[in-house]
Amino acid sequence: MRILNPKQEGMKKVTLLLCLLCLLTNTFAKENRKKWKLSHDRQGVTLHCEGEPILKKVTSEFKVGQRLMSTANYGIPTVKKKKINDRFGRGQMITLTYADKTNPTLLQSFRIYDQYVLVDVELKGHGTISTNYIAPVVSHSTGAFIRSGSHRTAFVPFDNDAWIRYHSSQGPVDSLRSYEVTTVYNPISRAGFVIGAINHDVWKNAIDIDTKSSVLTAFSGVADKLTRDHKEHGVVTGTAVKSATFMIGLFSDWRNGMETYGDINALMAPTRAWDKAVPVGWNSWGALAFKVNHENSCEVSQFIADSLQSQSFHNSEGLVYTGLDSGWNSFSDEELTDFARQCKLRNQVPCIYWTPFTDWGKNGDAHVYGSDHLTYKDIWLYANGKPQELDGAYAIDPTHPAVRRMMELTAERFRRYGYKYVKMDFMTHGRMEADRWYNKNISTGTQAYNYGMHLLDSIFSDMYINLSISPIFPAQYAQSRRIACDAWNKIKDTEYTLNALSWGWWIGWVYDYNDADHVVLRDAEEGENRARVTSSVITGIFITGDDFSKSGSADVKQRAMRFLTNPDINRIADGRAFRPLNGDSDSSENIFVRQEQDGSFYLACFNYGSDATTYHVNPYQLGVKDFSECNITELWEHEAVSDLYNMLIPARDVKVFYLKKK
Known part of the structure; x- marks a missing residue:
């Protein structure tokens, strides 16, 4: 676990009582072992944790053609148990x-460990079997924890396109x-x-929750508007699927749970x-x-070299990554080489931009880069016979040899x-x-993407890869x-970033x-500048984006020299993300x-x-008995403070505190 604890957003003020309630759980303690137990009857499986039923009446289901089959359609299963060490x-x-005798054999597997359970389903046909939907978990009666009206349910998007947002909803x-x-999760405890x-090599996956009817379905085979698809999920075929x-x-602590999921x-x-x-x-x-x-x-x-790099705007190796974004294709080869040369002379890493799976011209008769005989209509990805457009560009086939040639x-x-x-x-x-x-x-979009990303990873093996607009998974092909x-x-x-x-x-x-983007x-406003810089240093890589050229405004250069050269703030930017403190809002947290x-x-x-607001943090939320045990410094103004009980934050602004035990 690399990071620890943050606070809220939706409620402008948090009372001391609420903060004390938050402390029922030790925020920084390791997760204790959980005793999971599985029971089974004719209605399905029940998963218990520490004696409490979490998911009840769990069945599995799948589709063959348009026919939906469920374990409820079968007789009593045979049960095998064995110890594992993996x-x-x-x-x-x-x-x-x-x-x-007539339907595919279904193997529903539960691997039970100290912290969690891993569940999957395998279908085996009498010959080959084809399906585009398998749900290993269909709980027809969720436990009291999931049904609770005081708990929050989080929405996690498939990708980061079109300014999509995360959110959490409280109640049914x-x-x-x-x-x-x-x-x-319970935002108080x-x-x-x-x-x-936890694997992303074949399927797009989703979880559907309806707390009013107490049904939860975790399934492979989602394809909808938010996965940016124009047709249903591809069909997977084999003697076993x-x-x-x-x-x-x-x-x-739900945050430990999400980090465990990441691990x-x-x-x-x-x-x-x-x-x-x-x-x-910097990015252009x-x-x-x-x-x-x-x-x-x-x-x-x-x-950057003269005014920022010498004043703490660099990473721990003293390097600055200076990047050309879209538009670099207007440079000549000599200019591209010279820009990289100048960056290196200044202890900067030259960076550049590309979109490997798009055709922006959308001219089907145009020749593909690197090919004398192929045109773009030969490599477009079609859905229902039509090229697929997203964000103004046509999608191209990651598995086509012409795409590999363009990568090379x-x-x-x-x-x-x-x-x-x-x-x-x-x-x-x-x-x-x-x-x-x-x-x-290849028969699914995820298989095709893995194929193309594996090529990208190997062909650009000596270069850092930063994904911009992209799905969350699979994640192993890029550093960021x-x-x-x-x-x-x-x-x-x-x-929005936070x-x-x-x-x-x-x-x-x-x-x-x-x-966190540029x-x-x-x-x-100056407060907005502080907030935007802070949002980046607490998220991951730290990239700025203003025009610092000779024709750029003097004001923005002055701002850069003020807001990008605070050594105490820049020291935070080591790539490790901050956590939310509680997660008790619908939109965005305030305290990380x-x-x-x-x-x-x-x-x-x-x-x-748009108004100054007072926020409250209790010392026990940070694992200390009293703020008097700590030296506390606000890092933007370099001011010592006595506690965090009443933090007055100006409108559209931020304060960053460093706490160290005496």
């Missing part, structure tokens, strides 16, 4: 086998669908139930190797956008110019379902990923780092926290509103 630890595996909800994972898919594996856990995913598919410090730097899209050219980009590099040529160019970091954008295009793919062994959609300079951009951090900070467990300072290895804490408190 990558997840020691435990017990219980397999229920449902078989008859009708048909909430969360993608890959969700949590139901912090106890939480977590369920989510297996669902994704889902983790089920009940935790004393298990990283165990299944380890993060892309990176042994250097977190990227800190924030202000220059398509106006970027050789002259102004080199001037920005020079300004592009990587060779970047290597020849001297670039070491690539921002890869609009990746969701490569995971869309389609009528067919060039590779005939944008936690949300585009964000700019205003408090609304900060709030909405994603509130329920998605754990994504930094499956990537090396999250990315920090833009122009045309904003991270515990350091020496027991000290960083705490960031944001005010997104």
Whole structure:
């Protein structure tokens, strides 16, 4: 577990009583072992944790064609139990086998460990079997914990496109669908139930919850508007077909549960190797956008070296990552090489941009880059006979040899110019379902995406990869990923970014780092500048984006020299994400926290509103008896404070505190 504890948003003031109630659970204690038990009768399986039924009447179901089959359609299963000792630890595996002469044999497997249960289903046909939907878990009667009207249920989006937002809903909800994972939790005690898919090689997965009817379904085979699909999920065919594996856990702190979920995913598919410090730097899209050219980009590099890099704006290795975004194709080869050369002379890492799975021209007769005979209509991904458009570009087939050839040529160019970091954008295009793919062994969008991303990973093996617009999973092909959609300079951009951090900070467990997008300072209040910088340093990589060229405004350069050179703030930017304190709001948390290895804490408190507001934190929430035990410093103003009981935060601003025991 890499980070520790944060606070709320929706309620402007939190009473001392509420804070004390929050302390019923030791926020920083390790999760105790949980005793899971499985029982079975004619209505299905019941999963108990510490004697409490969590999921009742659990069946599994699947589709063959349009026919929905359930374990309820079979007779009594045979049950086998065995001890296991695998990558997840020691435990017990219980397999229920449902078989008859006319239907596929269904094996429903439960692997029970100390902290969680892993569940999946395998179908075996008498010949081959084809399906595009398998639900390992269909609970027809959720337990009291999940049904509780005082608990919150989190929505996790499939990707970060179109300014989609995370959220949590309190009380009964009708048909909430969360993608890959969700949590139901008590925002006061912090106890939480977590369920989510842990492998992402074949299926798109989702969890449907209807707390009013007490039904929960965890399934493989989702394809809808929010997965950006225009047709149903692809069909998987074989003599045996297996669902994704889902983790089920009940935790004393839902945040520990989400981080455990991240850990298990990283165990299944380890993060892309990176042994250097977190990227800190600049990207051209924030202000220059398509106006970027050789002259102004080199001037920005020079300004950073002269005015920022020497004043703590760099990572722990003293490096700045200076990047060209979309628009670099207007440079000549000589200009691209010279920009990279100048960056290296200034102890900067040259960065560049590409979109590997898109066709922006949408001209089917145009020749594919690197091919003399193929046109783009040959490599488009079709749905129902039509090319698929998303964000203004057509999706192209990740499995087509022409796409591999474009990757090879592009990587060779970047290597020849001297670039070491690539921002890869609009990746969701490569995971869309389609009528067919060039590779005939591929039948789902997730299989195609893994195929293409594996190529990307291997072809760009010597370069850092940062994903921009992209699905959360699979995560093993890039070092970092944008936690949300585009964000700019205003408090609304900060709030939007922190909405994603509130329920998605754990994504930094499956990537090396999250990315809060470029920090833009122009045309904003000073408090908004502080808030936007802070939102980045507490999220992951720290990238700024203003026009620091000679023609750029003097005001924005002054702002940069003020807000990007605070050594105490910049020291926070080591890539480790902060946690939300409680998760007791519908939209975004206000208070985020991270515990350091020496027991000290960083705490960031944001005010997104138009009026100054007082926020309250109790020392027990941070694992100390009294604030008098700590030296507390506010890092933006470098002021000592006595406690955090009454933190007055100005409108559209932030305060960042460092607490260290005396």
